[in-house]
Amino acid sequence: MADATATLSRPLFGRRSGLRRLNTGTAFGVGLATLWLSLLVLIPLGAVVWRAQEDGLASFWDAATAPEAAAAIRLTVASALIVAVINAVLGTLIAWVLVRDDFRGKRVVDALIDLPFALPTIVAGLVLLTLYGVNSPVGIELAYTRAGVVVALLFVTLPFVVRTVQPVLLELDVEMEQAATSLGASKLTTFRRIVLPNLAPAISAGTALAFARAISEFGATVLISNNLPFKTQVASVYIFGQIEADNTVGAAAVATVLLLIAIVVLFGLDLLQRWAARHA
Amino acid sequence: MFRSPLIRFSAVAIVAALAMAACGDDGSPAAANNSTAGTAAAGSAGAELPAAKLSLVAYSTPQEAYEKIITAFNATPAGKNITFSKSFGASGDQSRAVASGLDADYVAFSLEPDVTRLVKANLVAPDWNKDANAGNVTDSVVVLVVRKGNPKNIKGWADLTKPGIEVITPNPFTSGGARWNVMAAYGQVIKGGGTEADGVAYLKSLFANVPVQDDSARKALQTFTSGKGDVMLAYENEAIFAQQKGQDIDYVVPDSTILIENPAAITSTTKHPEQAKAFLDFVRSPQAQQIFAENGYRPVVSDVESPYDFPTPTGLFTIADLGGWTDVTAKFFDPKGSIMSDVEAGIGVSVG
Amino acid sequence: MRFIALGYLAVLIGLPVVLIFWRTFEHGVKPVIDSLSDPAVLHAFRVTAIITFWTVLLNTVFGVGIAILLVRHTFPGRRMLNVLIDLPIAVSPVVVGLALILVYGKFAPVGGWLDDHGIQIIFSYPGMVLATMFVTLPLVVREVAPVLEEIGTEQEQAAHTLGANGFQTFRRVTLPAIRWGLAYGVVLTIARSLGEYGAIAVVSGRLIGQTQTATLVVDERFQNFDQTTAYAVAVTMAFVAIITLVLINVLRPKEHS
Numbered sequence: 001m002a003d004a005t006a007t008l009s010r011p012l013f014g015r016r017s018g019l020r021r022l023n024t025g026t027a028f029g030v031g032l033a034t035l036w037l038s039l040l041v042l043i044p045l046g047a048v049v050w051r052a053q054e055d056g057l058a059s060f061w062d063a064a065t066a067p068e069a070a071a072a073i074r075l076t077v078a079s080a081l082i083v084a085v086i087n088a089v090l091g092t093l094i095a096w097v098l099v100r101d102d103f104r105g106k107r108v109v110d111a112l113i114d115l116p117f118a119l120p121t122i123v124a125g126l127v128l129l130t131l132y133g134v135n136s137p138v139g140i141e142l143a144y145t146r147a148g149v150v151v152a153l154l155f156v157t158l159p160f161v162v163r164t165v166q167p168v169l170l171e172l173d174v175e176m177e178q179a180a181t182s183l184g185a186s187k188l189t190t191f192r193r194i195v196l197p198n199l200a201p202a203i204s205a206g207t208a209l210a211f212a213r214a215i216s217e218f219g220a221t222v223l224i225s226n227n228l229p230f231k232t233q234v235a236s237v238y239i240f241g242q243i244e245a246d247n248t249v250g251a252a253a254v255a256t257v258l259l260l261i262a263i264v265v266l267f268g269l270d271l272l273q274r275w276a277a278r279h280a
Numbered sequence: 281m282f283r284s285p286l287i288r289f290s291a292v293a294i295v296a297a298l299a300m301a302a303c304g305d306d307g308s309p310a311a312a313n314n315s316t317a318g319t320a321a322a323g324s325a326g327a328e329l330p331a332a333k334l335s336l337v338a339y340s341t342p343q344e345a346y347e348k349i350i351t352a353f354n355a356t357p358a359g360k361n362i363t364f365s366k367s368f369g370a371s372g373d374q375s376r377a378v379a380s381g382l383d384a385d386y387v388a389f390s391l392e393p394d395v396t397r398l399v400k401a402n403l404v405a406p407d408w409n410k411d412a413n414a415g416n417v418t419d420s421v422v423v424l425v426v427r428k429g430n431p432k433n434i435k436g437w438a439d440l441t442k443p444g445i446e447v448i449t450p451n452p453f454t455s456g457g458a459r460w461n462v463m464a465a466y467g468q469v470i471k472g473g474g475t476e477a478d479g480v481a482y483l484k485s486l487f488a489n490v491p492v493q494d495d496s497a498r499k500a501l502q503t504f505t506s507g508k509g510d511v512m513l514a515y516e517n518e519a520i521f522a523q524q525k526g527q528d529i530d531y532v533v534p535d536s537t538i539l540i541e542n543p544a545a546i547t548s549t550t551k552h553p554e555q556a557k558a559f560l561d562f563v564r565s566p567q568a569q570q571i572f573a574e575n576g577y578r579p580v581v582s583d584v585e586s587p588y589d590f591p592t593p594t595g596l597f598t599i600a601d602l603g604g605w606t607d608v609t610a611k612f613f614d615p616k617g618s619i620m621s622d623v624e625a626g627i628g629v630s631v632g
Numbered sequence: 633m634r635f636i637a638l639g640y641l642a643v644l645i646g647l648p649v650v651l652i653f654w655r656t657f658e659h660g661v662k663p664v665i666d667s668l669s670d671p672a673v674l675h676a677f678r679v680t681a682i683i684t685f686w687t688v689l690l691n692t693v694f695g696v697g698i699a700i701l702l703v704r705h706t707f708p709g710r711r712m713l714n715v716l717i718d719l720p721i722a723v724s725p726v727v728v729g730l731a732l733i734l735v736y737g738k739f740a741p742v743g744g745w746l747d748d749h750g751i752q753i754i755f756s757y758p759g760m761v762l763a764t765m766f767v768t769l770p771l772v773v774r775e776v777a778p779v780l781e782e783i784g785t786e787q788e789q790a791a792h793t794l795g796a797n798g799f800q801t802f803r804r805v806t807l808p809a810i811r812w813g814l815a816y817g818v819v820l821t822i823a824r825s826l827g828e829y830g831a832i833a834v835v836s837g838r839l840i841g842q843t844q845t846a847t848l849v850v851d852e853r854f855q856n857f858d859q860t861t862a863y864a865v866a867v868t869m870a871f872v873a874i875i876t877l878v879l880i881n882v883l884r885p886k887e888h889s
Contacts, residue, residue: 118827
C-alpha cells in the first residue's frame, strides 16, 4: 500500500500540479465523492454514533466507561500501539531488504507479504492457534496469552508499513547516501540523517494504517485470545457481546470511542507528516 | 477540462450501481411469490400442498439433522412440492438476522430467548409455544465433556472446582450455549438443597477455573479438541456430534443437570403458513424425531428409537424450575449488572 | 539485516503457509478435489466471485475518481476527505455489519423505503457488496494517488494544448501512466474481497446456495469438523489472490528510477 498522506504533505503553493479553484467540474466531483463516501461510510457510521447517544449522553458515557468496556478498550489500544511500533521498525527493515537487497526468490517473498490480506482472518486465527496452541508443532505455546494476541495482530498488519515504505525507498536517490558515506559518515549516521527523514512520512502513514487495522481486528484474535472479560478481551469481541445481549447502545458506544481514537490517530499522523515535510 | 473524466466516471459508476442493484435482485433470495391458489383443508396429513419455497433459518448444530428431515419431508405427500432455502449459524446471530429482516418461514434456535426476541419484534406470534411441547422440538442436557478415557476422573460438578482443573465454557454474554451451562451449574446447587448464595459461590469457583472463554459453543469445542482444558461444559448432542466426527472425547452425564430445550416456530410473516405448519408438524412427528435422535438429540415425543443411550439424570431440572428465561436473563445475564457480570468482574480483579 | 527480515517473515508468514498446505493435503489430493466439487462450495465460489467483481469495479471507478480529486484539485475539506478515506480500515467488521443494518436493514429508514420498492439490500447481494466495498475503500485510492502525484501534470497539460478534451487526455495520457498503480490497487482489492469474513457474515444471511460466500463456507465447515473442505476452500482463495499478486509483481517493470 503506497503512502498517500505524503501526497498532501507538500505545501499547496508552488506545487507542480496546477492549482484548480472550485470550478463546476471540481464541485461536481466533490459532490459525487461526498455522496459516494456518505452512502457507503459516513451515513452507516453516523447511524452507529447516533445509536450510541440515543439514550442520552449520560448513558453513552456509562456504556463507554463501564469497567469491562474500558478494560477492552485499554487492551485493544495498548496492543495496537505495541504492534504499530513493532511494524514501524520491522516493516521498514523488511522494505529495505526487499528494495536494496537481492536474493533468489525475492519476488516470491515480496508477493507473500500480501498474504495476510488474502487470507480470511478466521483462517489466519485458526492457523495461528494450531501453530502456537496447546499442541504446537513448533513447541511455542502462545495461545491464550497477551503475546498471542500481539502475534495475531502482527500477522494481519504486516503489509501496511512494508508496502507504504517500499515505493518511497525505490524513489530514493542512493547518490546522497553514497556521498555521505564517502564523506566518512557511518552507516547508522547515514541512515539517521539522510534516509530516515525521507522515509518518515511513509513510515508514519503505514504505522497509522497498521494501528487502525489492529484496533479493528476480530477474526484472528478471537480464536487465539482467551477472551477473558476484563483481561484479554479485545474491544471488537466486547462489542460483539453487547450486540448479542441486544444492547446495541452499549455496542455503539464502544464502537464510537474506537472511531474517535482512530480519527485522532489518523489526523495526528497527517499533521506529523505535514510538519516533517516542512522540516525535511 | 478536468471535469469530463469525473462526469464520465460518475455516469459509468451510476449505471454500474444501478445494474448491480438490478442483478443483485435477480440473485437475491426474496421469498418466492408462488401463488397459493386457495386450497381447502390442506392441513390434514396426507394431503398434497401447493408448491412453495420455505425459508428455514436455524442454529448450526442441527444442520445435518435438518438436511435429512427435509429429504424425509419431501417424501411425504404434504411435503412433496416444497423446496427450502436454508441458513445455519450461531443461534443468536440467526435470531438477530431474522429480527433485522432476514426472510424466514420456519425458525429453530437453541434457546427460547432467541424466539422471544422475534416475538418482541412482531415476527412470531405470542402463542407460538402453546402446544404440547411448549414450542420445543428437541431436548438435550448439559454434560461434562472429558478426554477419551476420562484421565482426570471427572465424575460430577464438585470435581470442576478442584484446584488445577481447567474448565472450558464459552462466554455467557456472547453465547446462548454458555447460558445453559451456567444455569446447569447454578441449578444443580439449588436442586441439591443449596441457597442462592451457595449457587453464586459455586459459579465463582467454577469460573475461576475457566482459562478461556470463547465467544461461541462451537469455538469452545474447537478449543477443547485442540488440547486446552480438562473438562468442557457442553450440550450432550454437541458431544455426540463431535464423537461422530471422530473427535477423541467422552462425556459424563452428571446426576443433576438442566434439561436443554430447543424451540422452533413459524413466523407470523410467512407467506406460506400452511406449508410452514405442515413442516413444523412433520418436525414434531416420530419420523423426524427419530432423525434427531440419530443425531444425538433427545426427542420430545416418546417411543422413538435411538442408537444412543440417553440416561435420565436423577436430578434433572428445567429452566422453568429456575424462574424461566425472562427472569433468568435479567438476573444472571444483564451486562449492565447481574450475577454473571459480577462473577466475570470477580475473576478479572482477582488475577489482575 | 537480511536474516532478521527473512527470519521474521519465515516465522510469521512461512510457518502458517506450510501448516495450511500440510493440513489441506494431509489426507491426499482426492478428498480436496471432492470437497471442492460439492455444489454448495462451488456456488459459494460463484457468490464470492460476483461480489468481488462488483466491489472491484465500483471501488476502482470511484477510487480513481477520488484519487484524481484529491491530487489534481483543491477544495475545502480536502484534508478531511483524505483522512476519511483511511477510516474504514479502523472499523471492526462487527461494527460494519451493525452500521449497514442500521441504515439499510429492512426495518431501518433507508432500507425500509427500498424494501417497499422491491429492492433488498441486506441479506442479499447489494448488502454484501456494500460491506466488501466498505472494507476495501482505501485500497485503489492509496495506490493511484501517489502515482498521479508522481507523474505531474505536464503531459496532461501538453495534451490539452494539443486539443485533446478531458476524456481523451484521461484515456490516452493519465490512464496509461497510472496503470501499474491501478493494477496493484485492483489486485489488493481482489485479495481483500476474497478474504472478507466478518462484515459479510453479519449481512449475508448465510443462505446456503444463495448468499453463502466462500469464507462463510470455510467457517461452516470448520464448525462441522470438516477440516479438509475448510482448508481446501481457504487455500484455493489464498492461492488465487497470491497468484494475481505474484503476476502483478512479476509483470510490473521496475520503472521507478
